[in-house]
Amino acid sequence: MEIPSKILENAVDALSTLPGVGKRSALRYALHLLKEQDGDYAAFIGALTSLKRDSHYCSRCHCISDTPVCPICSSAKRNQKIVCVVENIQEVMAIENTGQYQGVYHVLGGVISPLDGVGINDLTIAQLVRRVGDEGVEEVILALPTTMEGDTTNIYIDRQLRQYPELKVTTIARGIAIGDNLEYADEVTLGRSIVNRVPFR
Amino acid sequence: MEIPSKILENAVDALSTLPGVGKRSALRYALHLLKEQDGDYAAFIGALTSLKRDSHYCSRCHCISDTPVCPICSSAKRNQKIVCVVENIQEVMAIENTGQYQGVYHVLGGVISPLDGVGINDLTIAQLVRRVGDEGVEEVILALPTTMEGDTTNIYIDRQLRQYPELKVTTIARGIAIGDNLEYADEVTLGRSIVNRVPFR
Numbered sequence: 001m002e003i004p005s006k007i008l009e010n011a012v013d014a015l016s017t018l019p020g021v022g023k024r025s026a027l028r029y030a031l032h033l034l035k036e037q038d039g040d041y042a043a044f045i046g047a048l049t050s051l052k053r054d055s056h057y058c059s060r061c062h063c064i065s066d067t068p069v070c071p072i073c074s075s076a077k078r079n080q081k082i083v084c085v086v087e088n089i090q091e092v093m094a095i096e097n098t099g100q101y102q103g104v105y106h107v108l109g110g111v112i113s114p115l116d117g118v119g120i121n122d123l124t125i126a127q128l129v130r131r132v133g134d135e136g137v138e139e140v141i142l143a144l145p146t147t148m149e150g151d152t153t154n155i156y157i158d159r160q161l162r163q164y165p166e167l168k169v170t171t172i173a174r175g176i177a178i179g180d181n182l183e184y185a186d187e188v189t190l191g192r193s194i195v196n197r198v199p200f201r
Numbered sequence: 202m203e204i205p206s207k208i209l210e211n212a213v214d215a216l217s218t219l220p221g222v223g224k225r226s227a228l229r230y231a232l233h234l235l236k237e238q239d240g241d242y243a244a245f246i247g248a249l250t251s252l253k254r255d256s257h258y259c260s261r262c263h264c265i266s267d268t269p270v271c272p273i274c275s276s277a278k279r280n281q282k283i284v285c286v287v288e289n290i291q292e293v294m295a296i297e298n299t300g301q302y303q304g305v306y307h308v309l310g311g312v313i314s315p316l317d318g319v320g321i322n323d324l325t326i327a328q329l330v331r332r333v334g335d336e337g338v339e340e341v342i343l344a345l346p347t348t349m350e351g352d353t354t355n356i357y358i359d360r361q362l363r364q365y366p367e368l369k370v371t372t373i374a375r376g377i378a379i380g381d382n383l384e385y386a387d388e389v390t391l392g393r394s395i396v397n398r399v400p401f402r
Contacts, residue, residue, distance in 0.1 A: 002294065002297065002298075003294065004264060004265060004266060004271060004272070004273075004290070004293070004294070005256065005257075005265045005266055005267050006267050007251055007252060007255050007256050007265075007267060008252065008256065008265055008290075010248040010251065010252075011248045011249055011251070011252035013248065014244065014245045014248035014249060015249075017241075017245065018230045018233060018234075019229055019230065019233050020226070020229070021230075025221070027291070028220055028221070028291075029219045029220065029222075030252060031289065031290060031291065032219060032220050033219075033249065033252060033253065034252060034253065034256060034265070036253075038253075040218075041253050043215065044215045044218065044249075045246065045249060045250055047211040047212045047214070047215035048212055048215060048216075048234065048245075048246060048249070049246055050208055050211065050212070051208060051209065051211075051212035051231060051234060051235060052234065052235065052237075052239075052242050054208050055206065055208050055209065055235060056206075063205060064205060064206045064208075064209055064235070065205060065206055066206050066207050066208060070205060071205070072205075088232065089205070089209075089232060090228070090229075090232065092205070093203065093204070093205070096203065097203075
């Protein structure tokens with residue numbers, strides 16, 4: 001499909017860098033934007049410009065935050081001695097959504113992935129290790145994805161944390177999802193749910 | 202799902218105005234943009250800013266164009282006496298993609314839709330009627346969507362064009378798509394494909 005304007009094509013190319021957006025969707029977005037009123041368009045561009053320019057990160061947990069220390073890290077209701085290590089902001093939001101967690105977070109900003117050019121220094125691992133020492137953290141919960149990269153990152157972090165012999169390092173439970181049928185579960189998950197079984201009462 | 206930053210939330214709200222984009226996708230886009238390098242981010246914003254600021258429309262067919270008159274309207278190879286009336290730029294691209302059409306276009310910019318606040322003066326109908334007279338157009342092909350709004354617009358345009366008794370007004374053939382099974386075709390389409398049958402040889 002040939003786009004009849006270079007300017008439109010540039011906008012389509014830009015929009016199709018968004019994750020999961022193909023040329024056709026990008027074209028639909030661009031033509032929608034073209035039809036917007038000037039004021040709405042300016043607001044759209046303004047919000048996206050501000051996103052990069054004005055966003056701040058919490059100096060403790062590295063989650064996105066409008067204040068120097070985020071509301072979770074500065075809350076007296078949260079247990080500051082338990083730190084859940086996650087890859088990105090999405091996971092913080094997902095865990096917060098459950099309403100089940102009373103500790104705080106540490107956002108790594110990714111996982112170790114040499115193929116994608118993500119090294120140890122691109123992540124906030126050193127900050128985590130320092131934080132555990134400085135704040136007397138009692139438990140670190142590893143909640144990274146179960147991929148090779150996630151596992152590598154878990155192992156690396158665990159090794160760095162060995163310097164604190166009192167520290168408890170845990171990982172979130174993997175098992176059969178509530179409501180899922182055992183028959184269709186993958187063997188690795190089912191196997192792990194058997195090995196890591198919990199007392200019934 | 203609560204977003205931990207007002208700035209991020211504004212960006213998510215802006216992105217979710219795009220057609221078919223929900224909050225979750227918008228969040229995914231926003232977090233992807235946040236991770237972009239500064240240069241890539243500036244290019245993204247630049248392309249979208251330029252889209253509205255620098256886009257021009259062909260003065261004859263009202264299709265988006267980087268030149269005052271678009272390549273199709275200024276091509277000596279195209280039959281300038283046959284004008285295909287379409288709703289938007291997407292339809293121009295779709296018809297061009299077939300390689301079957303040698304005439305030119307007229308982009309209305311929408312269809313008459315009082316509920317959406319789109320009236321006759323928001324569309325380029327007056328320009329079409331003038332163009333037909335000025336350029337001695339011989340055939341107008343109506344290729345608007347088969348919705349109530351599209352039909353209304355067809356009828357309105359046809360009435361305006363009655364002032365040119367020599368002008369041929371046609372509409373694109375509706376019928377069973379190539380490869381489709383008659384059994385599963387909707388009755389209106391199948392009915393119309395019987396009524397509008399064409400000579401086999």
